[in-house]
Amino acid sequence: MADLRLKNVTKSYGAVEVIKGVDLEVAHGEFCVFVGPSGCGKSTLLKMISGLESITSGDLFIGDDQVNHVAAAERGLAMVFQSYALYPHMNVRQNLSFGLENLKTPKPVIEEKINAAAKMLQIDELMDRRPRDLSGGQRQRVAIGRAVVREPRIFLFDEPLSNLDAELRVDMRSEIAQLHRQLGNTMIYVTHDQVEAMTMADKIAVLRSGLVEQFGKPLDLFNDPANIFVAGFIGSPKMNFIQGELQGNRLLLKNGETIELPESRFHLTDSAKVTLGIRPNDIAPGSDETHGLNANIRSVEQLGGDSYIYAVSDMGDNITVHRPGQVDVSVGDKLLLEVDVDTTHLFDTETGLTLRKNRTGNTSEATAQ
Amino acid sequence: MADLRLKNVTKSYGAVEVIKGVDLEVAHGEFCVFVGPSGCGKSTLLKMISGLESITSGDLFIGDDQVNHVAAAERGLAMVFQSYALYPHMNVRQNLSFGLENLKTPKPVIEEKINAAAKMLQIDELMDRRPRDLSGGQRQRVAIGRAVVREPRIFLFDEPLSNLDAELRVDMRSEIAQLHRQLGNTMIYVTHDQVEAMTMADKIAVLRSGLVEQFGKPLDLFNDPANIFVAGFIGSPKMNFIQGELQGNRLLLKNGETIELPESRFHLTDSAKVTLGIRPNDIAPGSDETHGLNANIRSVEQLGGDSYIYAVSDMGDNITVHRPGQVDVSVGDKLLLEVDVDTTHLFDTETGLTLRKNRTGNTSEATAQ
Amino acid sequence: MAKTLEFLTRTRGHGKLHWTDWFTYAYLLFGILLMFGPVVWLVMSSFKTDAELDRFPPRFLPYAAQTVELEGYSKPLPLYKVVAGDLTGETVAQVRRIGLTSQVVRLDAPEEIIKINLKDREPIERISIATENYTDLFSKFDFLRFFWNSTFITVVATVIMLIVNSMAAFALAKYKFSGRAAVMAMVIGVLMIPQTVVLVPLFIVTKELGMLDSLWGVIVPGAATPTGIFLLRQYMLTIPDEILDAARMDKASEWKIYWRIVLPLSAPAIAVLAILAIMWRWNDFLWPLIALSRSENFTLQLALNSFQGEMTTQWSSLLAMTVLTLLPVAFVFAFLQKYIATGIASTGGK
């Protein structure tokens, strides 16, 4: 049974249509992540679910009830605001306990829950401070704590970990995952962090300017992006795209080279303009000249454990190559890149839709205008 | 010549000492990144440099001048605030132009600069909106824009990209890097993002509770962490740590197994308690039982292009393994892990200091209490 | 009707009316009655003649006796309806009244005088708006001159006051300097002394400064009001310091910060103070009365009050003048009140 259902929901601020018709079903207990470019409407959608923003048109169901007009307080959700929205006049403890007090939770229970949350969020030393005396990350944790102590039916998180350091972020991720397991409630989670999205989500909804581009399991989105946008958005660094034209089952690149494509994987229409998508992982310096791409190294990023090589192909496409470990190449070097055709993606250049055959069935939905 | 120099700078809020004595020299044109756990004092340090927070003790030099008491406006810096601090009553355009107007920049120049910045930040469509009508990421970009148009002598960025999506973040990263090249000015940059820190920095300062733990080039920090804290903090996922005791040049683990350590790399003192540090990249399922560690898989995270295996060794240590691509293991599986001793790190368990010999010379500084 | 009801009761787009909504509308309705009713009454009254104003019990609408011009009578005669006796139901004109009898004539036979009992007739009245209350004002004195004086004083004094007070409030709200507490105490201290009491000393000071009997003598002494400082300062306290810091980073001078950041962000408080300042200056009576003695410098309020004599007050003129002087401030209020709702509801930060 769907715990949360959006039916053709839209939202306009005056003349600006921000949410353009979103359909979504989130089952009970599911962990659903919203991703999408900055400004695409994630927060707005969250606020509409919470009841803080009115719904311009369409229906919102929580459980079996249409709740478009149910007041936010009555919906039984908890939310972590992107802007934190802490109570400036209350100390951390009061910020955390306020919601519970509203629910007439007995004092000792409140105490207990708050202490547990504070420990989990590593803010137990800060309980008597006001928000303005906290660092950015500390504030963010208080904001999380405020939602967490409530243990509501549905959790809404709006980029809750954006201001935390890597280590803490990993900790929090697992704490939230554990909380989810423990409470078994539905969670809607907005993030810009690929790792968070991929690792925490049961389902990911990819939004673009007010529309859901694809909604499905993380790996399905990664392996089976419905369109070029999703392909580009999921996975970091971003997928490489090379324009070309089909000639039978061969892809003719602009520089005249051809790449042979496995007919079994793609719907191929002769002389169609297509875009080849190659993940930075699936392209590597090689020696086989048949599938090779000539490129010049533009820059190199060494992360220690991984390296990214940014190169420009002789057709002018930007190509990113991901190598584990630390590489010893330098800017300006020539590079012969080998593409693993078995893991490539192919898209119709015009519509952006994937040309892949036998797409995994459990991708619930795939929309693209 | 140092463009920015901090000499034993401290800061207290009442009884709370937040910055406990920081020494730092940033050369002109350097890109310096501050990293550290949430609440360690990064923002505070930035505000002290900017002149917005007073310096409790110590000296701050910009160029050759001691500027402890020079007003913020006179220091010629620009800053992106962690909390954005946009002017709520001005639209985006006015937010961007305010600083330039204060410098009496001619109108057309202002116009030009603003438009360039807006294009770079992809906010050119939002120029007439007020901050409250923007999404979180859009606000953050305006905040960046406000600093960027100023082209000051020193830039201060406080987590400027935390609310942007991966793609935009990559764009912005390269824009900022380009800006840095172009202007040749000094930049101080606070981030929680490992990739940003590693890729953008000329130098990274690792802070912990008000002290600089290590200050050096990114790869030096990664390869040569001065202590266990830096080792754990730099690199994501975090380095694995296994406790043990030295027996000659062998490391005796708690479960009785031993690992042979290359004497050439470490200062080894017999029967010292030490901690072995192994990066998730440097540990892999293997077959050689001599250096092997037995572990149980606790959870697996599949990011699509990478996978993380979280396991617990038979001594109870948490061990993270990083594998490229998507792996096919499941929770509960047993794992025999092979450690690459040539890339391991060794620390004195008690002091936390590295036991490595011949540390790279150009790590300017390494402090640890 | 249903539509207006719907219009009035529409809330935030949520269907049902919460009890707080009911309370709100009940309160507002009551508010209209209690707060606005008397004001409406006042406006109606300003259209009444003095005689009608003296009347018990007062009536809401202005009435005046209906009269008729009849041949053979030099003055218009008042009309009456006869309610008892032979002429019951007829409309007659009264020629004169003697004791308890009234001499009336039929309208169609103005020559024949009939005597009827005083109690048997009722005056016929109709709504009549005494616009002369207003027109007289313009003819009686130099309305435009007083209007100009009042306007000049109000505008200049308000601008000076807003600037000077907001500067002080800014300093008191946003800087930590030694002496702040003392200045604050001083501001509150000045509030303690009622204006009435210091009028004479103030008069002496103003006289010594040579500002007496000029518009500046009215403008300047009132410009530094403790109320304004106090009000603005408390409001400015709520503006986040971080925004000021951002401006400092933008190389804004402290003056710019005051003028371009803090002042606009205080718009609601400034609007409130502007409304109050305009009102105070416009309605100020006591100080102009003592500071101005030449009628060419008089303000509207002085002129207005010149209807108050030792023993009698010409209420009809006074009320008309009241309404007339009320209008400009009412307009200003209508214009400024919307700024009260332009708060920094969202700071656009985190």
Place this chain on the structure above:
Amino acid sequence: MIRIVSFFMDLIDIPMRHAQKYLRGHTIAWVFLLPNLVLFGLFAFLPILLNVAYAFTGTDNIMLWDRTYVAGDNFAALTACSNYLDANSCELDLFWRSVHNTLLFIVLQVGIMVGVSLVTALILNRRIRARGFFRSVFFFPVLLSPVVVALIWKWILQRNGLMNAGLEQLGLERVIWMLDRNWAFAWSVFLSVWAHMGFYTLILLAGLQAIPRDVYDAATMDAAKPFRTFYRITLPLLMPTMLVVMVLALIKGVQTFDEVYAFTGGGPGSATTLIIQYIYETGFAGAPRLFGLASAASIILAVVLAALTFLQLKFTRKNADG
């Protein structure tokens, strides 16, 4: 207009920028305070000082230099009382009657004023239709001059007035309000609340605007009921403004004069004679003008008022965020 002002404001920037260079830290504050302090000094302090000087002089001469020094005689006269609670036992019984009246008056008036203004501001701050209109409705009485306010309510409350007509409609007895000490007093309180609540409502409205919207959103998500939202969010965050309102209500309350004077003349008897009326009648309207006595009374008033305000500030500081 705005542009002209802008131009001048930008001009001031130049000297201010220089001043800023030489004035370290927060000393620049004095520059901002300067114009005000000058005006204050001349038109507030100097008169107050003169007023103090008056308090130590006698005779009915108006100009200070024509008056004779009488030391503390005026204060002595004012405080000559065998029992401060019984005005009849005092040398200046009318002064003490007015003091007693004023005390009762402010207790009632300030409480009611703050309460009513707060409720009104909250209601006007809701999302209602025609907000501007309703704001005007509650503000209009503030625009009326005291004389007119008093006149209107005299009309309504007179023997044959609207109020009595209403009572008769309801089948109740007429009340001759102004003849009854208690009613006259109650109506005076009502009148001053009626006439000034718009002022405080407006201040509170502005204060409400300064509360960030998203804090309310957070409270909504925390399932706070309206009352709790009010107590725990609105009220504490409104505290700086409430402070303004409370202090001003107290001070202006004690200084209430015009409208009550025009309304009851202080009667019946001296039932509604407030302290400023006493000062006014003694020092200005009276004959001979006892300026000295009036000044002394006003100084006593100011001292008491300062004490009250101080207490009030001290008390609310604790609640407001310090």
Place this chain on the structure above:
Amino acid sequence: EEIRLMCSSDGNECEAAMEIIQRFEADNPGVKVVMDKVPYKAILENLPVQLAAGTGPDIAKVTDLGGLNEYYLDLAPYVDRDYWETSFGDTLNWYRSGPDDDGIYGMHSQLTITGPYINKTLFEQAGVEIPAADADWDTWAEAARQVAEATQTPFPMAMDRSGHRIAGPAISYGAKLFDENGDPILVDDAFTEYVNKFVGWHNDGTMARDVWGASGGTSYQDAAQEFINGELVYYFSGSWQVQRMDSSIGDAFDWEVVGSPCGAAGCSGMPGGAGFVGFKDTKHPETVAKLIDYLAQEDNYTELTAKSLNIPAHSGVAAKGVTYIDASQKANDALNAWGAQVAKILPVAFKYQGYKNNRAMFNITLSRVSQAIVGELSVEDAMDRAKEDLATALAEAGK
């Protein structure tokens, strides 16, 4: 030469005077008279301050006649003393500082007399005989009560709330107000007797409590509205109400001016009013004097009186009688009836009106008698307090 004239009026006195002054300007080229029409409050409260500070006008129409004496310009050097003495006789004294002063300071332009109006129609309806001209207060009270009862009129009697108004009856009852040395005493037995009666009438409902009982301090309150609405049988006020009675009552009922009721000492009302004075500080004393003198000329004075519907204080004009301009027959009659009352005014009343500290005495009377009426003080206590108040006031004023 610019002459500043500060004027406040209850009716159209200022305008009427201005018309005459314009002729004066025409006769004296170069003289410009500017009239500053101010609220009465300004004359009462601000003029003294301005005069003390030396910033006053050249001429003003004042009511605190003796109180401002120290600032007056003596017109004697510029005018025909005989003409003034014969024409204005008694009222000249009112402007003087004391018996030894023989300066000519002010021209009394507006003479008022206190006294009662009655609602004649109510008397007729009740069938009660209107008491004779020499009837005393008790008779009137009794008659008014009967009328009110018979006609169900709410109030039998009312008196303006003013210390000046109650002085007339008290004087009629024999109140001396001054001792043998001419020093003020205010309260004596006769005064107390009248106050006792007066308070009694309030308590038994004869007097409308709403007037004296509903107000406090020294605030003025009249009962004209009640009278106009036929709710009051007998209204003790003064000559200045004629115009209002005439226009507001219309023909609703008949009203009449009757003489002040009599007491042991006589049947006196209180004279009063306002007059034009010049001030010492003026730069053009001669012009000021000339102007006032011009206004005082018989024909001008007649015109002023006729236009402003006042009782003449100029004996010549009074003797000739005045035909009031723009007044109805009824008003004309009433004004002449008031004029006839001047003769009945007792010397004490004149003296009281001319005494420079009389406003202090009026105020004291007013506030203390009010307190007795509402029961805050007994009549005895009130009178004691009044004596104390007077002593304090005189002490301050005398210094």
